[in-house]
Amino acid sequence: MSLTRSIAAARPPLLLALPALAAGGAMLVPLVYLVVRAAETQAAELAFLVFRPATAQLLANTLALVVSVLTLSSAIALPLAVLVTRCRLPFARLWPVLFTLPLAVPGYVMAYALIGLSGYYGPLNQVFGLRLPRLEGLFGATLALSLYVYPYLFLNLRTALTTLDPALEESARSLGHSALSTFLRVVLPQLKAAFLSGWLVIALYTLGDYGAIALMRYDVFSSAIYSQYAGAFEVYYAAWLALMLIALAGLFLAAEARAARRLHLARTGTGTARVVPRALLGRMALPAALFIALVFSASLGLPVSVILFWLSRAPDAIDWAAVAATALQTVTIAGPVALLAMAAALPVALVTTRFPGRAAFLAERMVYLGYAVPALPFALAMVFFSLAVIPFFYQSMTLLIATLTLHFLALALGPVRSRLLQLGPRAEEAARSLGHGAFAAFRRVTLPQLMRALVAGGLLVFMVVAKELPITLLLSPTGTQTLAMTVFARSSEGALVDAAPYAGLMILFSSLFVGLVLTRSGGAAGKTS
Known part of the structure; x- marks a missing residue:
């Protein structure tokens, strides 16, 4: 089957279907092999x-950390x-940017900063004579991760509050409710969806983090x-722990999906969009500041x-x-991963948006499953799979880049899929009616309009891979x-002292990514700030 088939065909061309199914299936194969390897364990x-x-202690510790970070x-x-x-702040457009910038400080860098703050040679003791004990355990891990991941929830809540109909609050106030009562009874229930989506991202990140927790x-x-x-102690135990962690992540996904299905927050009418009025802080100005x-x-x-303190030492x-x-080696890994993710995301997005069906749905779900694991x-799972099936690729750059591409492919897929849904197939159909083939119509009409989404997805993958630690530690x-x-x-x-320049460069590196994201998405948001 060729690309000359109609864009409205029930089945996608093989040149699109095969890469899309391969991308989805590639996620599943190593996970299946992880199950097979774990199943080799004797019953006793x-x-x-x-x-x-x-x-049991690991499970309790993991759940305690997730709950603590969420809280x-x-x-x-x-x-x-x-x-x-909701409040009148000076430099209103600046604060959303500043509260998002902590995403540029990975959890392990935050852990490094917290550890470097304490001790005899730390800045508190050297500058102020205040010697703090080394931060560690549940409290230290919670603090390091929370200071990094809170922007994920902040962005969700800010969007929800910005788009919330102010008439709901005005009605409650007209019925005699105070500002606090209105917030608790009217506004907070409307934020459930934002909380759920933000909590899910934070919970999955906390489950998968290694660097900050290990430090x-x-x-x-x-x-x-x-x-x-890594210590070659009990490989089968590692396999079963991996399956338990995957199952735990699946429980969080299922819980979020079930809770989201039970939400009924839509209005019965469309109404008129209005800007939410902002209040003066008054007596709360000092506590807020x-x-x-x-x-x-x-x-x-x-x-x-x-x-900066350790750099000055x-x-x-x-x-x-x-x-x-x-830094160059980081770029040589992140660059190919970003390009491969862009190339793989395009056929998956095309199949799922232009040729929806069971196979397309499964391919898309598998891509997101690879990111959720x-x-x-x-x-x-990739280690076990490569040792058994392709041992010549074990601990190779090829296997590392392939694993990173599969794991972060969903990040590149999201922007491309959203853009295709916005564009729709009509422009291509018009080009087809003028005598262009399917491929020519896509290349001339749709692809130029997709480039920005493709580049955005590639940049996102590039910067996330540049900060990635667990996969690189295990497979590099x-x-x-x-x-x-x-x-x-x-x-x-x-x-x-030795870690300081690398940590500083990592923050600078990540800040560029956050700046790109805010530049691309901040225009509309900034108008409502």
């Missing part, structure tokens, strides 16, 4: 592995979202998986200040040539050093 050994007290990130994100959407010396599923496999200063200082000021000892080489179990060839790996390794060894 399985019972010992799964039901040992250490496993603290909500306590940060909700007041900030209310302040920027904080807190034992959860992800750290146990890595230590069991202190809260904003605390969050900003902790999420951005702290890591930047700690990095021994500036002549920094090997800037090694820093540049590490925590990074370490996904990498471990011997001698590979990325910025993320170097920050983690030097921080683990206590070489905070």
Whole structure:
């Protein structure tokens, strides 16, 4: 079958269907093999592995961390979202940008900053004579992750509050409710969908994180998986821990989907869009300013200040040539992954939007499944699969790039799929009616309008891969050093001075990504700020 088939055909051309199905199927094969490998465990050994007290402790620790991160990130994100959407603040357009910038500070860099703050040689002791104990455990991991992930929830809540019909609040106030009562009874219930989507992203990230948790010396599923496999202790135990972590992520996905289905928040009429009125802070001005200063200082000021402090300790000892080489190696990994993700996202998006059906739906779901599976179990599945089927690719750059592409393909798919749904097939059908073939019509009419979405998806993948740690740690060839790996390794060894330039470059690197995202999406948002 060729591309000359009608765009409205019931079945996609093979040149589109095969890459789309291959991308979806490639997600499933290693995960299936992980199940097969785990199933090789003898029944008695399985019972010992799964039901040992250490496993129960790992589950308890993992759930405690997820709940703690969700609680603290909500306590940060909700007041900030209310302040920027409901209150009159000076420099109103600046605050959403500043509250999103912590996404440029990965969790392991935040953990590095928190660790570097304390101790005898830390800045607090050296500058103020205040010696703090080393942050670690549940509290340290919660703080490091929450200060990084809260913008995910903040962005969801800000969008929901900005688009909420002010007539709902005005009706409640006209019935005698106070501002607080109106918020609790009217506004907060309307934010359930935003909370659910933000919580899901944060929960999945927390389940899959390894760097910040390992630096904080807190034992959860992800750290146990890595230590069991990397230390060659119990490979089967690592496989079962990976499956448990995948199952836990699946439970969060199912819970969010079920809760979302039960929401009924739509209005019965369309109404007229109006800007939500903003209130003066009055007596709350000082507490609000202190809260904003605390969050900003902790999420951005702290890591930047700690990095600058350690950079000033021994500036002549920094090997800037090694820093540049590490940055270059990071780019040489992230670049091919971004290009491959863009190339793979296009056929998947075309098949799912232009030729919807069961096969297209399954291919799309498999792509998102690859992203939803925590990074370490996904990498471990690729390890088992490569050792059994393609051993010559084990610990090769090819396997690393392929795994990263599969895991982050969903990030490139989202913008392309959304843009195709906006464009629709009519322009191509008009070109077809003028005598152009299907491929020529797509190339001349649709592809130019897709380029911005393709580039946006590629940039997103590039920057996320540049910060990625668990998959790179598990699959990278011997001698590979990325910025993320170097920050983690030097921080683990206590070489905070050596880690400082890499951590600083990582923040600068990530800030470029956040700036690109805000530049592309901030226009409309800024008008409602």
